[in-house]
Amino acid sequence: MTEATQVTDHGGGVRSIRVPIPDNPLGHTLVYVLDTDAGPVLVDTGWDDPASWDTLAAGLTECGTSVTDLTGVLITHHHPDHHGLSAKVREASGAWIAMHEADAAVVRRTRENPPARWYAYMAAKLAAAGAPEEHLAPLIAARDGGRPRRLPGLDPALPDRAITPGDLLDLPGRRLRAIWTPGHTPGHVCLHLEEEHPARLPGNGRLFSGDHVLPGITPHIGLYEDPDDATVTDPLGDYLASLEGVGRLAPAEVLPAHQHAFTDAPARVRELLDHHEERLTGLLGLLAAPLTPWQLAEHMEWNRPWAEIPYGSRNIAVSEAEAHLRRLVKLGRAEAVPGSDPVTYVAVP
Incomplete structure (x- = not known):
């Protein structure tokens, strides 16, 4: 890996570029460059930021290619540190963008709804969760103030293609199969490279794992947010079930979107x-x-x-608490207290 462009060659026509995420403790997204007979394809693109774009472009040059040579983009999930630069990549190269339909639906909702609706939705959700008035006040002010689209991810690129679980993707010269792994997002996918490991490590090929399985941190599992859908989802249940599937797959090596590549997926x-x-x-x-x-x-x-957790991170923490509550209720280990407002939950004896 070079310090200047943060490129790592994983062998077998796979490289990664450490694309920075500004002002975020994760530090970077690992954007993978996959060689195909039709030209290079990216797995994720990184955060929409000038420094991130420059790093991606420089990294592609170090890989012996360029943004304009890219033929496609495979998105593991819709979050802005993965999908943020997709529109710029497509504009520069004409590359197609592929995503699971469940996350493509999130992208469409995000683009179609004005920011005020999202602020109103989040304020209502947090009020129902018992958030204090001082926490709700900025959201209500943003809702009523007509604040413009300033937050990342509020105008994401619409995908051109769907990633269908179980299918081999149309990548000439490669065998890459889509695996649906919901939990972190409803349409998160891992991508299984069904080819012998270049170093002949034991196991079943390599797995681009997105945020589903990371070597040293656990991904955020919160509620799937959809203002138009009252379905009671179970994201944590989805995540645990899809985790077990990855364990059974037993890839020789995991290529995650953060931190570093690792082996022994079943143990992780x-x-x-x-x-x-x-x-x-x-x-x-x-x-x-x-x-x-x-x-x-x-x-x-x-x-x-808790007192040191920033405002936005508290919203994420509450969503994670609610996802765990959903799981406990579904398992019959906790229940809502009848008549409580805002609703409270208690363990089932």
């Missing part, structure tokens, strides 16, 4: 499954007395004390 999957089971058990202890989702988030263990 077991660590993640154990982590969430321990967390669910710990939450049942907190729910010995009724708590709102906001109160539960306040008492959960995060990477810093």
Whole structure:
């Protein structure tokens, strides 16, 4: 890997470029360059930022290609650190963009709804979760003030193609199969390179894992947000089930979107499954007395004390608390307290 462009050659026509994420502790997104007989294809594109774009372009040059040579973009999921630069890549190269339909639906909703509707939706959701008035006030002010689209990801690129789970993707000279792995987002996909590992490591090919399986951190699992859909989803249940599928696949190497490549996917999957089971058990202890989702988030263990968690991260934390509550309710281990407003939850004895 070179320091200037942050390029790593993984062998077998696969390279990665460390594309920076501004002002984010994750630091970077690993954007993969996959050689095909029709030209290079990207797996994810990185954050929409001038420095990120420059790094991506320089990295492609180091790989012996360029943005204009790209023929396609495969998006693991719609989040802005993965899909952010897709529109610029397509504009510069004419490359197609492919995404799972469930995340493409999120992209369409995001583009079609004015920001004020999202602020109103989030304010209502957080109020129902028991957020205090001082936390709701900025969202309500943004809702009523006609604030323009300033947040990242509010105008994402529409995909041209659908990634269909189970299908081999149309990439001449490569065998890349789509695996639907919902949880982090409803349409998250992993991409299984069904080819012998270039270093002949034991296992079943290589897996571009997006955010589904990371070597040292657990991805955020929150509620799937859709103002038009009242379906009671179970994102954590989706995530755990799709994790088990990746464990059974047993790839020789995992190529994630953050941190670094790693081996022994089944062991990492077991660590993640154990982590969430321990967390669910710990939450049942907190729910010995009724708590709102906001109160539960306040008492959960995060990477810093609640008082030090930034405003936006608190919204994410509450969504994660709600996803865990959904799972506990579905398992019959917790229940909503009848008549509570905002709703509180308590462990089932």
